[in-house]
Amino acid sequence: MHPVWLFSLIPLTVGAGFLAFGISGRRRAQALRRTGVTTRGRIVRHDTWRSDEGARFHHPVATWTTQDGRACTHASRFGRGTVGPRFGVGATVEIRYDPAKPQRFLIQGWDTPSVDRLFTVLGSALTAGTVLVVLVPTVTR
Numbered sequence: 001m002h003p004v005w006l007f008s009l010i011p012l013t014v015g016a017g018f019l020a021f022g023i024s025g026r027r028r029a030q031a032l033r034r035t036g037v038t039t040r041g042r043i044v045r046h047d048t049w050r051s052d053e054g055a056r057f058h059h060p061v062a063t064w065t066t067q068d069g070r071a072c073t074h075a076s077r078f079g080r081g082t083v084g085p086r087f088g089v090g091a092t093v094e095i096r097y098d099p100a101k102p103q104r105f106l107i108q109g110w111d112t113p114s115v116d117r118l119f120t121v122l123g124s125a126l127t128a129g130t131v132l133v134v135l136v137p138t139v140t141r
Helices: 003-035 113-139
Strands: 037-050 056-065 071-075 092-097 105-107
Touching (some): 003 092, 003 113
Antiparallel strands (some): 037 056, 037 092, 056 071, 092 105
């Protein structure tokens, strides 16, 4: 295998991973918009995660009751470095969840589509760029 091919596997793999994450998140959000149920919930705590570099990410944990009476408590998949008063412990928030799988939910105003969009764009650019860099010299020989 030629060294250029080996080197190109790194951005190709990262790009494909970013693209998969972004598309998955966008499809999930679209499904929640289409078939999700909206209800009121409450933030009961924040799960805090610290990165290797020392940055802290706060994931609000929301609790709500589904239409069929099940109590649900789940952490948001998105974390932020700071938490405003709208999402502090005890705050009332709007939850949109999948009635078949309530663990698939989003907190209105916290879970923004911009993260999934960013991963989709970056993944597309890395994947397409890598394929172009590898294929153009191959085709033009």
